[in-house]
Amino acid sequence: MPRNRSITLLAVGHACVDVYQGAVASLVPFFVAERAYSYAAVSGIVLAASVLSSVVQPVFGVLTDRWPMPWLMPAGTIVGGVGIALSGLSGSYALTLAFVAVSGIGVAAYHPESARVARIASEGSHSAMGWFSLGGTLGFATAPLLVTAVVATGGLRLSPLLVVPALAGSVLCLPVLRALRKTVGAGSGKAVATATDDKAAFVRLSLAVICRSIVFVGLSTFIALYVQQRPGGSEAAGTAALFVLYIGGAVGSVVGGALADRWDRVTVARWSYLVSVPAVAGIVFVPGPAIFVCLALTSAGLYIPFSLQVTLGQDYLPTRVGTAGGITLGLTVSIGGLASPVVGAVADATSLRTALAPLILMPLLSWLLFRTLPEPGTPKAARPTATATGKAGSETGGAPYGEPAGEVGLDPQVVADDRSDL
Structure with a gap:
């Protein structure tokens, strides 16, 4: 799949996920109007979504470093949308809080793996990564328009319609994952990227x-x-x-x-x-x-x-x-x-x-x-090796995460190692 098409699909999918980050605050006026929630109560809802999502994201990052899980992209998108869709159906504050928290977990599951996949699909292009980030920004910004268009017309009982972006986003990421898998040649030797964490x-x-x-x-x-x-x-x-x-x-x-x-x-x-x-x-x-x-x-x-x-x-x-x-x-x-x-x-x-x-x-x-930060150097490529599975191991013993092709002096074969984890 051409790089531009992959990044476009990932950017739109990113927008479909991040719309649920902005949707929580956009639902606040409707929770206050229909359920008479206090300011403290709605603040708790917003806090449950934002803080839980943000704190859990590094946990998913650690997990995906050990076991690459590209399926988290469509799954996280669906969970993020379902949580927001269900938040308007129950008058129970506890259930509303729980549904919003579930949405936050879905959003958290999506981001670490999507950042890795976008970096691979971008082939080292910073412009392409910029477009991927733009998708998330636009998704967050359009959330008030989406929520108002749906909920203002029929109240919170129409909140299940808010799952539509999640359904679309989960479908959009699938062709990108399939295309990246197909780029890997079966059983070929792979270069091992050696790098040190700073x-x-x-x-x-x-x-x-x-x-x-x-x-x-x-x-x-x-x-x-x-x-x-x-x-x-x-x-x-x-x-x-x-x-x-x-x-x-x-x-x-x-x-x-x-x-x-x-x-x-x-x-x-x-x-x-x-x-x-x-x-x-x-x-x-x-x-x-x-x-x-x-x-x-x-x-x-x-x-x-x-x-x-x-x-x-x-x-x-x-x-x-x-x-x-x-x-x-x-x-x-x-x-x-x-x-x-x-x-x-x-x-x-x-x-x-x-x-x-x-x-x-x-x-x-x-x-x-x-002013104290260096521009990271290029990882050195070691001699090609092959394991029994045809995939090179990393120096640290974990899943190999090579740098994308396109970075100065980097062997493009390192990217194949990363793609083979998809």
Whole structure:
């Protein structure tokens, strides 16, 4: 299957999964209206979905490092959709919480393995990985439209219709998995990739991603309200601000991959975070319509490194790419979400502007951390070997996870080792 078609299918499938991450918050107004849930109750629902999903993702990453499980992609997609679809059928708060938690587990199961498969299908192209990330961004952003279109017309009893994207997404990933399997020649010798994990660099990368998550989640939570409160603000202006924040992220996902194909990923991410510092300051302090320009720059600056950080994490932990994907896509996001209540508490005690001002430091910290990060080198290829099954073993004794072809100096045969695990 051509690379572009594979990435397109994976990107659309990614959107079909991530729509369920955005669907939970989109259902909150309907839970309050129909079931009279308190703010504390609906906060518990959102927390159950986001935190459980994010914390469980590294666990699935560890599992897929030991036993590659491509079936988790369609299965996780289905579970994510079924959980949200069932959440509107019972008036029981406990059941609603359970269904939303099940959805979060499904989303968590999908991401580490999909990041690995997308890296293989992209053949080392950072632009292709950018398109894959774009799918998830668009899925999250379109969730409010989907939920409103379904639930606003007939109430929560129509929530089973929300399973449709999951059905579509599970089907879309199947031809990609089949195509990647067919690329492997049976019984041929395979090159063994030898690589060493750079755990210190991965920890610094994770801290940078956490800082990025804090500022983006904080802005997405409060920017609509902040714009409404400014002189001349309105509800429409607040909605427009949130839209700009999401669209800028979509653009940044694609631009980041294209830039990294020309320059190295660390350099691109470093400059993106540096540009984000004055952009966030402009959101907080610049008066008038210029805030929308600052929002666009901030969103693009925070999303340009997004897919690059995932592949960097995989390169820093070449023997644990599932774990790397689970952490960069999951655990760090949950920590960013946990910071939002702190921002809210400071806003209640002072003002929203005062509460948002510390966010200016977050991209600065990410920039400082990236200044300490190296661009990962290319793993050395050892002599070809063959096992009884025709598949090379890894130096660590676990499942082989070779780097994609297309990286400078990398033997394309290493990719076949990775594909044979599909």
